[in-house]
Amino acid sequence: MLHSQLESCLRECVQDLLPDADLSQVILLPCRDTRFGDYQTSSLIALAKQRKLNPRQLASSVLEKLSLERLHIKAELAGPGFINFHILPQAITENIAAACQSETPFVRRAKVSQSVVLDFSSPNIAKPMHVGHIRSTVLGSCLARLHRLIGNNVISDNHIGDWGTQFGKLLLGWKNHLDKVALEKDPIGEMERLYKLVNAATEADETVLEEARAELVKLQSGDPENFGIWQQMVRLSQSQFDTLYSRLGVAFDYTLGESFYNDRLKGVVDDLVAKGIARESEGAYVVFFDDKPELAPHPAIVQKRDGAFNYASTDLATLEYRTQNWKPDQILYITDGRQQLHFKQIFTTFNRWKGNTHVKLVHVWFGTILGNDGKPFKTRSGEVIKLADLLNEAEERALSVVSEKNPDLPEETRRNIARVVGIGAVKYADLLPSRQSDYQFSWDKMLAFNGNTAPYLLYAYARIRSIFRKNQDEFSSSFKPESIEDKDLIFSTPQELSLAKHLFSFGITLEQVAEDSRPNILCNYLYDLAGLFASFYENCPVLKAIDSEKTSRLVLCHLTAKVLQMGLHTLGLETLEEM
RNA sequence: GCGCGAGUAGCUCAAUUGGAUAGAGCGUCAGCCUCCGAAGCUGAAGGUUAAGGGUUCGAUCCCCUUCUCGCGUACCA
Numbered sequence: 159m160l161h162s163q164l165e166s167c168l169r170e171c172v173q174d175l176l177p178d179a180d181l182s183q184v185i186l187l188p189c190r191d192t193r194f195g196d197y198q199t200s201s202l203i204a205l206a207k208q209r210k211l212n213p214r215q216l217a218s219s220v221l222e223k224l225s226l227e228r229l230h231i232k233a234e235l236a237g238p239g240f241i242n243f244h245i246l247p248q249a250i251t252e253n254i255a256a257a258c259q260s261e262t263p264f265v266r267r268a269k270v271s272q273s274v275v276l277d278f279s280s281p282n283i284a285k286p287m288h289v290g291h292i293r294s295t296v297l298g299s300c301l302a303r304l305h306r307l308i309g310n311n312v313i314s315d316n317h318i319g320d321w322g323t324q325f326g327k328l329l330l331g332w333k334n335h336l337d338k339v340a341l342e343k344d345p346i347g348e349m350e351r352l353y354k355l356v357n358a359a360t361e362a363d364e365t366v367l368e369e370a371r372a373e374l375v376k377l378q379s380g381d382p383e384n385f386g387i388w389q390q391m392v393r394l395s396q397s398q399f400d401t402l403y404s405r406l407g408v409a410f411d412y413t414l415g416e417s418f419y420n421d422r423l424k425g426v427v428d429d430l431v432a433k434g435i436a437r438e439s440e441g442a443y444v445v446f447f448d449d450k451p452e453l454a455p456h457p458a459i460v461q462k463r464d465g466a467f468n469y470a471s472t473d474l475a476t477l478e479y480r481t482q483n484w485k486p487d488q489i490l491y492i493t494d495g496r497q498q499l500h501f502k503q504i505f506t507t508f509n510r511w512k513g514n515t516h517v518k519l520v521h522v523w524f525g526t527i528l529g530n531d532g533k534p535f536k537t538r539s540g541e542v543i544k545l546a547d548l549l550n551e552a553e554e555r556a557l558s559v560v561s562e563k564n565p566d567l568p569e570e571t572r573r574n575i576a577r578v579v580g581i582g583a584v585k586y587a588d589l590l591p592s593r594q595s596d597y598q599f600s601w602d603k604m605l606a607f608n609g610n611t612a613p614y615l616l617y618a619y620a621r622i623r624s625i626f627r628k629n630q631d632e633f634s635s636s637f638k639p640e641s642i643e644d645k646d647l648i649f650s651t652p653q654e655l656s657l658a659k660h661l662f663s664f665g666i667t668l669e670q671v672a673e674d675s676r677p678n679i680l681c682n683y684l685y686d687l688a689g690l691f692a693s694f695y696e697n698c699p700v701l702k703a704i705d706s707e708k709t710s711r712l713v714l715c716h717l718t719a720k721v722l723q724m725g726l727h728t729l730g731l732e733t734l735e736e737m
Numbered sequence: 738g739c740g741c742g743a744g745u746a747g748c749u750c751a752a753u754u755g756g757a758u759a760g761a762g763c764g765u766c767a768g769c770c771u772c773c774g775a776a777g778c779u780g781a782a783g784g785u786u787a788a789g790g791g792u793u794c795g796a797u798c799c800c801c802u803u804c805u806c807g808c809g810u811a812c813c814a
Contacts, residue, residue: 462812607776609762
């Protein structure tokens, strides 16, 4: 990989000159403004400053020591102490030819494979998955794919909400008001109806609430009848989840819900109390954070006054289980930003409880999806939007667009295109905004065929595939990328050069995404790639070119398609041969 | 009150975490189909990055003050 080779060279030079320098501070990045060069480092300015050296002088001594002939890169000193690097033509052909040999071109596998646990999606039993589950599910599965692609070891775990006080009301409703026909037809809808029914009744009548509590206590103490009903509710819900996950192309290695940790909760709290981490306060067991100013006003309850456990105790038990059984290097929790305080409490408590385990705990939080009015996205009547309805509408809208643009395609083909485009558009629209900000949901923007959208990227891919179909039909020539050598290649137009160089940055982009769990960086990279391809496509005829020019352009098409496909798959999108 | 976010072109959003002249899409205006998919491409106009101060070679980004909005803040997750 050109970038990492160059960065290593740079670091070696710095080490020779300043043996005690922290090399992780020496960073090489693709140039923002390509007029200056292809790669740039500004690290030497900072380094010189720390040591009270003249930045330009330091940069110039580094420059003298750098020998880049082997890499075919030209370097120059600029401004207050930048070094700009220009990729020479030989480096481009060599690296493009090398990429042709790879199954995953331009991707750099991790030197040391990390073990990463991802906690995402986490829907609740007996409730429909709704718009609020999109971001966690889409972002989480994207990160899982990303870590696998760059060579990490991934364990995804769906921590479903299958235990809690709501089951008292559900059980009461199930026993007294269950409509078996409705349950058959729409299990989640029926369970939701039961919950709402009983919930309303409890508000009107105190005794109903008592009955519900009694059912909950029976469930918790292992009453066979209630346990059996609960199992049914879990099974019915899980099958609905599975339907949605399959539409979304999402899979989990484990589904260990809250109930899995039931029999560990008491032990967790006992241990916390024994170690002096939690203590009794106002009847509850509570962890205080007096030594941490930001958390001092926010103690965490690990066992409620009525003796019940809550999500803090469950999350601690879960964390203990995961670290003991899976020994991960990192655990990523992909949830709503509103849980920031909760996870700060959990992480702090866990570190105090288990000492300094090496596991890195990260709360990957995200903002809210808003409607056109800038308020949380709801239906007109104020209801939460169900995920299934959202996906249906996305596919319907996509189908009507495809049918309008391409009426001659058979219906089955159009439906498949609509599926890929519709679901892809939902996912892409969710991953594109920087995750910590809220974003405004818009069908029109999402399914537009221009701008930074899924359809635009899928279109770029489909156009490339169309070139290869035509190449075979009309020219009956077969194209074998694996037999390409650098001497077969020549790139001369600015469009070819920009496109080729942008391909080189795929690997570093993936690493940046993994570093901060920010897929929008990948979205923007792919959008730029598609844009560069589009202008290459306008300016550089492929099939009409001859000899090495044609080969070179076919290679660029091939690698662009490959990178687009890898990138889109990482985001969770399928690709289409035609659309 | 405290904490976490957000405030960037008319609108919706970016900006490689301190880099050189802040970028896209929509909308507006002007061009490009006897040419591999026009679902595309090229160009123009549009900015005191909420306001003010500070740090330095350099600030949308870091620090301080102020304003506006969202979320969280002892027993729901």
